Amino acid sequence: MPSATTRATLSRQWELLRQLPSRSPGITSAELVARLQDAGFPISKRSIExxxxxLSLIFPLERNDKSIPYGWHWAANACIELRGISISEALSLALVEEAVRxxxxxSMLRVLDPRFSHARQKLEHLSGANKAARWLDKVASVRADMTMQAxxxxxSILETLQQALLEEYQLHCQYYSAHTDKVSELTLNPLALIQRGQISYLIAxxxxxxxxxxxAVHxxxxxxxxGSATEGLRDFDLQAYLRSDALQFGDTDKIELQAWISDNLARLVRETPLSADMQLIKLEQGHCLRATVSNSWQLRWWLLSQGDGLIVEQPLTLRQQMAETLSNAAAQYQAAQQA
Incomplete structure (x- = not known):
């Protein structure tokens, strides 16, 4: 088995070949040093030369001697086909694999799986000698809300759904509704597939x-x-649908939210505003928050999660809903304590 040093040298030289242009005037040694260093290969100009x-003894490479500094490039009419992936490509594949699966x-995953595997293998083999290959050990994406199992x-369910979406056919299904606790038989027109946190949703x-x-796909x-074609697909705009905040659930109509919030919460929402027009007004105690937001379930979950750090003032219907929910929750806690 080749040593780690040999693997690192081969990988560096392969990356070097990938950087060479196909025609004159070529690329200079200094430019190649910068590109390889960006790819995680610490190397000097002398080593590049x-x-x-x-490599010019094995591959059809040429050096342009007409001007200084000299430029290197592939020979004219050279057949260039360097299979494999660069470190940046391997990192990109490794980072997106979990999200795109x-x-x-x-059918597409079967094509990509060998490249995903190749990417992981390349990064693992080069991690000892290449700092860029260790990038995955230094970055992570963590959800802000409570971690729950997917x-x-x-x-078979996912593949059938994807097939109908790809081929633009209708679906016949049995679907369980958590709200009614019933299974219904439906004919669906699949329009899009969206990953929202741990859950995938078919939009239809x-x-x-x-x-x-x-x-919910699960x-x-x-x-x-x-065998019948999907109806309404040509009139559906996924990006417009996402901009409507439909995935916040509930009513997508906008409301003017006004609330009292604590100083601690004010510091947090100042960094991550609720909307582009959000305003914070300093009060003698706490702050007054004003923002245009979607009248959604997601909004209600966020408001309730703030506990005594937030009091809804407007709209009055939302204030009443929050008050009733919190009052009922407090009553149940009190009953549990007395039991």
């Missing part, structure tokens, strides 16, 4: 209705692709 001279059809989705309409709904009990 030595590599180029050695639920969103890509299985629901299990059978491969349920025939014969035209309103767009969200269906709640499908049975799926079958129909």
């Amino acid at each position: 030595r590599d180029l001279n050695e 639920p969103l890509l059809p299985s 629901p299990e989705v059978p491969d 309409t349920a025939a014969p209705y035209s309103d767009i709904r969200q269906f 709640r499908f009990r049975h799926l079958r692709v129909l």
Whole structure:
């Protein structure tokens, strides 16, 4: 088995070859040093020149001697096909693999799996000698809300759903509704697949209705692709749908929120505002918060999560809903203590 030093040298020289242009005037040794250092290979100009001279004995490389500094490039009409991936490509693949897996059809994943595997293997083998290859050990993405386990989705369900979405066919399904605790049989027009936190949602309409709904993928009990084409797909704009805050759940209409918030909460929302027009007004105690937000379930969950650090003032209907929910929760805690 090649040593770690040998693997690092081969990887560096392969990256060097990938950086060479296909025509004159070429690229200078100094420029190559900067590019390889960006790719995580600490190397001197002298070592680059030595590599180029050695590689030119094997590969059709040419040096442009017409001007100083000299430029290196591939020879004219050279057949250039360097298989493999660079360290930056390997890092990109490793970083996006987990995120794209639920969103890509299985047919595409089968094509990408060897590249995902190659990326992980390349980074592992080079981690001892290349700082860039150790980047994954230094970065992470962590959800801001409470960490919960992702629901299990059978491969057959996900593959059938992706097939219908890709081929633009309707779906017949059995779907479990958590709100009604019932399983319903539906004919769906699949429009989009969205990953929201730990849960994947199929965005679809349920025939014969035209309103767009969200269906949690893990709640499908049975799926079958129909031979009929999806209806309403040409009129659906995914980006416009996302901008509407529909994935916040509930009513997407905007409301003018006004609330009293504590000084601690004010410091936090000042860094991460609720909206572009959010205002914070300093009071004798605490702050007055004003912002235009979607009238959604997500808003209510956030308001309730702030406890005694926030009091809704406007709209009055929202204030009443928050007061009733908190009053009922306090009553249940008191009853539990007395039991």
